[in-house]
């Protein structure tokens with residue numbers, strides 16, 4: 100397995116050849132302890148190989164990081180490696196370097212970063228040592244693939260030879276001038292460079308990616324495609340399968356898919372195909388970014404602004420940021436595409452650190468939809484709908500077009516309340532209201548969207564006994580119910596996290612919409628992104644105002660992106676489409692910019708504000724979160740954490756560049772009976788912040804053990 104490009108940061112020293120006897124190995128393990136672990140070893144072993152080692156009373160899989168001359172502890176205390184796993188070549192140096200970078204940047208131990216980056220079967224000791232291990236998961240996979248290939252070969256002999264390789268590659272549309280210019284800009288990148296492709300919704304960014312990918316494949320290299328959501332993989336998979344031509348070998352390029360909806364076996368297969376170079380293209384969600392690919396030549400990050408690229412638990416990495424680092428390390432181009440780039444990426448492009456290509460017009464000869472702002476302040480609304488929106492819906496339905504109603508709230512109603520005493524339904528375990536849900540036509544219940552716990556709908560008010568309990572506000576289910584009464588002939592589909600819980604159900608629902616079997620689509624942000632609807636003439640936006648005054652400084656950016664995305668689903672194949680946005684605040688700059696389809700104007704305004712306030716991308720942040728039974732404990736821990744640098748000012752060199760804020764409770768303080776608080780750390784210098792965090796983490800570890808508080812540190816948090 101050869102890795103290309105310069106190694107910026109070699110993890111180990113040298114890979115010894117198997118002949119010379121290695122006596123000790125230094126291993127990364129996925130355990131909540133800092134540092135690496137030394138073992139004695141009798142078998143030949145190389146850096147990057149996996150080993151099974153005893154740890155406490157368990158056996159764990161670890162990755163060999165170094166082959167030290169002498170162990171870090173007394174040799175007689177060393178335990179021995181149980182087994183050297185040799186079903187794969189050692190993990191390549193560029194992968195080890197990526198993991199080392201991620202561990203350092205996100206302030207986690209190497210093992211906590213490395214092991215979770217591997218498909219689950221590769222990091223479970225039991226699948227190698229158990230009675231039915233059958234040589235381990237990789238050998239089993241190889242046998243399965245081999246058997247499949249043989250079956251296919253004998254079938255092909257019996258019938259006419261019509262395998263995928265001989266299938267006709269379909270040709271896409273001719274690139275327009277803007278698309279050609281964007282493609283040329285990607286091809287002009289020599290070695291590493293990031294290109295930000297800003298293309299309005301429906302401008303044909305996908306075509307640009309495809310052409311860029313095709314060139315890379317022809318030169319014999321691999322392509323990594325990242326999409327923010329599982330739901331977008333089938334659509335892009337279909338396009339890639341029909342469009343990718345030959346790779347460097349003269350064979351039809353092959354594709355592997357990776358996302359969290361796969362079984363462990365499926366994920367291992369996709370990973371293995373990318374790792375061995377058998378797959379030319381890997382299409383996946385954020386987890387795919389850590390897949391080793393020996394011939395990687397291009398990384399594409401579609402919808403690069405999407406928050407789904409940030410992992411929200413465990414190692415809180417940004418797949419987009421890792422993609423940029425990986426491209427740099429390998430000396431290859433990275434394409435970031437979006438209609439509404441993140442302000443971070445946009446800022447880089449403005450400063451010339453990223454190249455910028457713009458697709459200002461839609462690819463098909465249609466105009467962007469008209470955005471109409473409906474001032475709802477003096478209107479009588481019917482279940483949240485203005486007469487304007489209802490009339491417009493009737494018209495579009497009569498004309499045979501589809502309508503999308505967007506509301507970012509699932510369930511029936513966000514809260515149940517008592518009309519006489521004001522009681523509201525609250526979760527017993529969280530500081531949050533419980534949401535009223537319809538489970539079926541006949542049954543309803545209350546559910547907490549924070550801890551997931553469910554309860555029955557009380558028959559009478561728990562405080563005053565009144566029987567008149569009413570749902571307040573509305574979510575997708577109530578909207579769906581209302582619309583089915585209002586438009587009895589229309590076929591209505593609802594797409595949200597509830598209606599798509601079962602595997603494959605989202606895909607089935609989207610297929611119905613694409614096939615024209617749906618007239619009205621009611622959906623949350625799940626429907627907003629990426630989909631190329633052909634016949635959607637009207638988008639109605641309800642309740643956007645609820646996101647206007649969130650305390651997070653990124654809220655306007657996120658709202659604007661979301662509205663641009665959802666508006667962009669309208670009129671993609673035929674013109675004359677319309678977006679109706681209902682609001683009590685028609686003069687908000689976010690809405691005005693949306694009306695003008697003015698991303699650049701919005702970004703300029705938002706960046707100026709960030710600059711004035713010293714917020715990212717003009718500053719760098721990290722967030723320390725603490726969880727405890729009681730808020731006071733969490734706050735105490737954070738206060739102690741805040742004072743740590745005072746005890747050892749010299750060790751924290753450069754601390755004057757660091758701003759540590761006061762600890763604050765989270766907006767939703769209690770979730771599942773755990774109370775939470777957080778502390779923000781900020782600096783105008785990324786290196787200074789990194790230095791501070793590295794030292795701080797060591798001290799936090801000691802503090803945390805004594806305090807019995809669970810804590811986590813997030814670098815570059817997206818929500819504060």
Ligand SMILES: Nc1ncnc2c1ncn2[C@@H]1O[C@H](COP(=O)(O)OP(=O)(O)OP(=O)(O)O)[C@@H](O)[C@H]1O
Pocket residue numbers: 272273274275278298299300301302303304305306437438462463628629630631667671
């Ligand atoms: N050069 C072209 N000529 C004609 N049609 C094109 C061309 N390029 C793309 N298209 C079509 O335009 C439509 C929109 O393209 P695509 O879905 O790639 O847009 P996009 O930029 O990814 O949009 P979004 O950001 O909204 O997802 C598709 O139906 C695509 O087939």
Ligand SMILES: [Zn+2]
Pocket residue numbers: 526527528529531547548549550551552770771
């Ligand atoms: Zn709860």
